[in-house]
Amino acid sequence: MIEIAAELPEHDPAVEGLLDLAFAGTWRGKTCHALRAGRAPVRGLSLVARTRRKLVGTVRFWHVRFGRSQDGLMLGPLAVDANARAGGLGARLVEEGLAMARKLGHRRVFLVGDAPYYARFGFTAAHTRKLALPGPVDAKRFLGLELVPGAFVGTAGLVQANAA
Numbered sequence: 001m002i003e004i005a006a007e008l009p010e011h012d013p014a015v016e017g018l019l020d021l022a023f024a025g026t027w028r029g030k031t032c033h034a035l036r037a038g039r040a041p042v043r044g045l046s047l048v049a050r051t052r053r054k055l056v057g058t059v060r061f062w063h064v065r066f067g068r069s070q071d072g073l074m075l076g077p078l079a080v081d082a083n084a085r086a087g088g089l090g091a092r093l094v095e096e097g098l099a100m101a102r103k104l105g106h107r108r109v110f111l112v113g114d115a116p117y118y119a120r121f122g123f124t125a126a127h128t129r130k131l132a133l134p135g136p137v138d139a140k141r142f143l144g145l146e147l148v149p150g151a152f153v154g155t156a157g158l159v160q161a162n163a164a
């Protein structure tokens with residue numbers, strides 16, 4: 001039985017261990033890491049999946065700012081233990097995190113990831129065309145999701161880490 005729960009600071013070593021395995025140690029080198037480094041993920045939105053013995057899934061969210069004044073979230077990394085994949089756990093983590101974000105009044109989310117995976121949740125590169133990241137990114141993998149219709153309209157500029 002797999003339980004999904006809010007990520008707590010004490011989960012950090014197991015989350016990082018899972019990310020190291022899932023991304024073969026590369027996740028800290030990605031452009032999005034500049035928006036995460038030295039910060040805590042959003043508590044209450046970031047989730048872990050656990051069996052009684054092991055942490056088997058993680059999704060994290062981060063506060064960001066789009067351009068000068070528009071707040072939003074960055075989703076990622078998302079990872080599921082290799083032995084727990086293809087049973088819908090990745091989708092459960094993403095959907096539960098996004099549902100909570102909507103409930104809390106967040107309006108827009110972006111991520112850098114595989115469009116064929118994230119399209120099922122509604123993420124599209126169409127929303128991020130006028131945005132830039134603090135490093136190189138493949139435009140096809142730079143994806144946005146409007147939690148409120150029209151939330152990306154007029155959103156432009158650099159995506160930066162946001163304190164709140």
Ligand SMILES: CC(C)(COP(=O)(O)OP(=O)(O)OC[C@H]1O[C@@H](n2cnc3c(N)ncnc32)[C@H](O)[C@@H]1OP(=O)(O)O)[C@@H](O)C(=O)NCCC(=O)NCCS
Binds near residue numbers: 022089090112117
């Ligand atoms: C991506 C990941 C989180 C999916 O976890 P999961 O629990 O297997 O996800 P789900 O069960 O919800 O979805 C599985 C489906 O997504 C597909 N899928 C998995 N990774 C995919 C990818 N990168 N691109 C497109 N489709 C993908 C699977 O083939 C499967 O398809 P099916 O439903 O038609 O059989 C997991 O494979 C993982 O941790 N991968 C390594 C880390 C990673 O790449 N993370 C982020 C991706 S940008």
